[in-house]
Amino acid sequence: DGGITQSPxxxxxxxxxxxxLSCEQNLNHDAMYWYRQDPGQGLRLIYYSQIxxxxxxxxxxxxxxxxxxxxxxxxxxxxxxxxxxTAFYLCASSIAGHELSFGLYGYTFGxxxxxxxx
Amino acid sequence: QQPVQSPxxxxxxxxxxxxxxxxxxKALYSVHWYRQKHGEAPVFLMILLKGGEQKGHExxxxxxxxxxQQSSLYLTASQLSYSGTYFCGTEExxxxxxxxxxxxxxxxxxx
Numbered sequence: 520d521g522g523i524t525q526s527p528x529x530x531x532x533x534x535x536x537x538x539x540l541s542c543e544q545n546l547n548h549d550a551m552y553w554y555r556q557d558p559g560q561g562l563r564l565i566y567y568s569q570i571x572x573x574x575x576x577x578x579x580x581x582x583x584x585x586x587x588x589x590x591x592x593x594x595x596x597x598x599x600x601x602x603x604x605t606a607f608y609l610c611a612s613s614i615a616g617h618e619l620s621f622g623l624y625g626y627t628f629g630x631x632x633x634x635x636x637x
Numbered sequence: 638q639q640p641v642q643s644p645x646x647x648x649x650x651x652x653x654x655x656x657x658x659x660x661x662x663k664a665l666y667s668v669h670w671y672r673q674k675h676g677e678a679p680v681f682l683m684i685l686l687k688g689g690e691q692k693g694h695e696x697x698x699x700x701x702x703x704x705x706q707q708s709s710l711y712l713t714a715s716q717l718s719y720s721g722t723y724f725c726g727t728e729e730x731x732x733x734x735x736x737x738x739x740x741x742x743x744x745x746x747x748x
Contacts, residue, residue, distance in 0.1 A: 554738075561639070561724060561740040562679075609678060625669055626726075628678035 521546045525610050525629035531637045532597065532604060540595045540632045542610035549614065551593035552626065555579060556607040565608075568593055597634065608632045638663060640727045642739035649715045649746050657710040657742045659725030668701055668708040669726040672719075673741075679724060682710075715746045 523544040532538045544551065550569050554562040564577030568587040582601025587593055593612075597604045611626040640661045647655055659668060667686050671679035683692045685701035685708060692699055696713045708727075712719055722741045 559740065562738040564736070625681035625684050626671075626679075627681065630678045631676075 523610055523612055523627055523629035525608075525632050527632060528630070530632055530634045532634060533637060535599045537596055537598050538634065540597070540608055540610075540634070542593045542595065542629060543591055544593075544610075544612045544627075544629075545591060546612055546627060547590070548612035548627070549590070550612060551587070552611040552613075553577075553583070553585065553593070553595045554609045554611065556609060556631075562609065565595065604634055605636050606634060608634060638729070639737045640725055640739040642723075642725060642742050644742060645740070646743040647745070649712075649744065651717060651746055651748055652714050655712045655715060655744060657712075657723050657725075657744070659708045659710070659727065659739055661706050661727055661729075663729055664705045665701075665708075665727050666705075666730040667728045668699075669728075670699055670708075670710050671724045671726065671738075672721045673724065674721045712744070715744075717746050717748065720744060720746045 526541045552567040553565040555565055556562050563579050565579055565583050566574055566577055566585040568574035571587055571590050574585050574587050582598055584596045609631050610629040613626045640659050643658045649655055667684055669684045670682040672682055673679040683699055688703045688705045690701045699710045701708045722743050724741050725739045726736055728736045
C-alpha cells in the first residue's frame with residue numbers, strides 16, 4: 520500500500536546535538552512538507568518542497584534544515600540552533616496541483632516523530 | 638494567515654450533532670478538513686473549493702460560504718469513533734501556495 524513512512528517514532532536528543540528525522544513516500548507525490556505540532560497551536564509549517572532539489576522555508580524554519588535529493592525522500596534535520604525542539608513532527612505529501620494550489624487534493628500525513636530533548 | 642476555529646473543544650453524547658467553524662479574514666481559495674486521533678497522523682476528510690459548495694462523507698459534511706471566508710463542518714448523529722481533534726486548513730489565492738492550519742477543535746463523544 521502507498522503511504523508515508525516516518526522514522527523513528529520516538530527520538531531523544533541531547534543538548535547541542537543535531538538529529539535527522541526521516542520521511543519517505545511511495546505515493547509518487549511531487550510536494551512534501553514538514554510540520555511541527557505543539558499542544559494548542561495546531562500545525563506550523565517548517566519547510567516544504569514542490570520539486571526535487573528545491574525547497575522553501577515555512578513559518579518556523581529557523582534551526583531546521585532539509586534536503587530533497589530524491590522525489591521519495593524529504594529528511595528534516597533539527598540542528599542545535601533550534602532552542603525548543605521538543606514537539607511532534609509530521610511529514611506530509613500531496614499531488615502537485617495547478618499553479619495556484621499544491622494542496623488541491625489534500626495532504627497525506629505520516630504517523631509522526633515525537634522528539635524530546637533530554 | 639492562520640484561520641480561527643470555534644469552538645476550541647466540545648463534548649457530545651452519542652447521537653448528538655456538532656458544528657465546527659473555520660473563519661478567515663480574507664477570501665480563501667480552498668478549505669480542507671482533517672481529523673486527528675491522539676498520537677496519530679491527521680487524516681484528510683474533504684476539500685472545498687467553490688463558494689457555496691457543500692460536501693458530505695457519511696454523517697460528516699461541510700460547507701464553504703459564498704464569500705469564501707468561512708467553512709463549517711457538520712457532524713450528525715455522532716459516534717464514539719468521531720472523537721479526535723478536527724483541523725481546518727486554508728489556502729489564500731495568490732500567496733505562493735501558502736497553506737495554514739487552524740488551531741484545532743477537540744471533539745469528545747461519550748456514551
